[in-house]
Amino acid sequence: MTLAKPPTPMPIPLPLPGPELLAAQLIAAEIAAEPPELRRWVSFWLGAARYALEIRQLREVLAETRPEPVPGAPAAVLGVINLRGEIVTLLDLGRWLGQAPARADGPVLVLEQGGYSLGLRVDAMAALLKRMPDEVLAPAPEASPALQALACGSTADGGEILTLLDAAPLLAPQLPAAHGG
Template sequence: MLPTQALQEPAGDAGGEVVLERMALFVVGEHRFGVGIDRIREIIPARPYTPLPGSGSHVCGLINLRGRIVTVVDLGARLHLPPASANPDHSIVIVEHRGKLAGLAVEEVSRIVNVDPAALADAADSLRALRIDRSYLRGVGEVDGEVFVAVDPDEVISPILSA
């Protein structure tokens, strides 16, 4: 489970105080994505899925997480990228969505970073070559020379859990 202390940290600058958001960065295909750790309940290793008949190819299936049934979405497939769940050593990022738990299958969780949410650039121009629905994205950021796309887990999961 990710540490929950100090989800946001103030950092001073000349113009005032900037509130940084802690984000978990993870890998899907050749791309880096991030989700605010305040949205993440825990990160677990891959486990067998129970298929969900009639669901799209972006739904891995269901898992039992300590007695709770969790729907897992393959973030790669959902974003029209190679499926993250194709990697047998992938991870599942458990997020809370409207009082329910849901999972995002990702290839690898790489690190936790501090990001200025105001510094996230508009994702539309940066990701023109990808066929990603822009409503899934919060923006594009860069930390230590590593470019990543900030994902809104509610937008990724909502159409699936409400269907």
């Protein structure tokens, strides 16, 4: 009995450099030239206030998401979404912070840390910010205990002050005590 010879692997041609590859190379070069202490923040709107999360906590932004409700969940929990086979809890960040609910059609920030993912519904995306440590101020005193738990600083952008958030308390393996009734 003669065994067939396995086929010779064909080299896979790499895509020719196109505008996307060139853009990615330019962005990578820009990032490599930045000082290592520079931090990037993605800012967003909740009502009339602007907030920002460090981009290292952000996995992706979803434009439109319809959650499946979870019976008996706190008001701040909008439900769960199926994100490419992963079930992700979706919070209304406005309600979580004790404010007005976020727009039902607002974008969702999908955060990830330590293998745990969480979606945060916000009103609108704003801008990407770059800040050196000396441009980050102490957090402003906040009225809401939920906001106090997440606020890690503040910074100016144009004529307004943004609250910088650290989502790590939300990304614990279990959500902290539910806010927003």
